[in-house]
Amino acid sequence: MIRIFLNGILSSSRKREIPFPLFLLLAFCCSTAGQSAASDRNQVLEVLEKMKAHFRMLEDYSCEVEQIYFQNGEETQRVYFTYSFRKDQQIRIDFSYPQSGMTLIHRKGDPDATILPIRSLPWLKFRFSVHNPLLRTFTGQQIDQTDMGYFIDFLERSLGETTQPVFEFREGKDETAFLIVGRDYLEGKNLEKYRIRLLRESWLPLRIERYSLENIPIEKSLLRGCILNARPGDAFFLL
Numbered sequence: 435m436i437r438i439f440l441n442g443i444l445s446s447s448r449k450r451e452i453p454f455p456l457f458l459l460l461a462f463c464c465s466t467a468g469q470s471a472a473s474d475r476n477q478v479l480e481v482l483e484k485m486k487a488h489f490r491m492l493e494d495y496s497c498e499v500e501q502i503y504f505q506n507g508e509e510t511q512r513v514y515f516t517y518s519f520r521k522d523q524q525i526r527i528d529f530s531y532p533q534s535g536m537t538l539i540h541r542k543g544d545p546d547a548t549i550l551p552i553r554s555l556p557w558l559k560f561r562f563s564v565h566n567p568l569l570r571t572f573t574g575q576q577i578d579q580t581d582m583g584y585f586i587d588f589l590e591r592s593l594g595e596t597t598q599p600v601f602e603f604r605e606g607k608d609e610t611a612f613l614i615v616g617r618d619y620l621e622g623k624n625l626e627k628y629r630i631r632l633l634r635e636s637w638l639p640l641r642i643e644r645y646s647l648e649n650i651p652i653e654k655s656l657l658r659g660c661i662l663n664a665r666p667g668d669a670f671f672l673l
Contacts, residue, residue: 474601478612488637493663494520500656503572507650519581524671539673540577548673573653574620592616
């Protein structure tokens with residue numbers, strides 16, 4: 435009876451053991467996953483360096499932008515505008531919808547921004563603090579948080595300070611895409627996900643999607659028709 439009991443225990447114990455070949459397979463899979471994550475991280479870091487290098491060579495750029503905002507996961511607003519940036523930190527935004535005909539100008543370091551509500555009436559203009567809620571987007575973004583240099587700094591900070599569970603790195607002939615986790619690029623408080631798609635020719639974004647950690651959409655930016663180094667004169671950034 436005792437022998438039968440002991441044999442039962444040993445048999446049960448053996449059933450709970452992981453077969454040696456399966457153990458090797460699991461170890462190999464874990465090792466491969468770790469190597470893949472490290473490889474993706476290195477590739478994203480390489481892309482970041484290319485973005486920085488290309489941005490250093492840029493004198494100016496302008497893009498047609500479609501901005502989509504969400505609340506509780508539901509789309510609430512779409513805004514269309516032309517965004518222009520010059521390397522001496524001058525920004526011009528020409529709205530086409532829904533604020534058709536409105537222009538916003540800001541120079542980095544200036545505490546105020548200038549608004550021309552109707553472009554055909556150049557004498558009618560106002561100045562507001564960049565912190566004024568009237569100048570913020572629906573998600574709270576300020577005009578001095580919009581240029582590519584600010585976005586590159588945000589990416590670099592996120593990669594250095596935030597644990598990245600997965601990058602979902604993808605690379606094609608013309609585009610590169612990846613996912614990062616970072617603290618929101620407005621106030622640096624909440625952890626969020628950012629899906630980014632870049633044009634390899636210029637290393638400028640084609641699409642930036644912002645989500646909560648639960649994959650609830652917050653906002654999406656779609657950039658088209660970017661023009662580089664057009665060299666607009668000073669008058670273009672004056673109202």
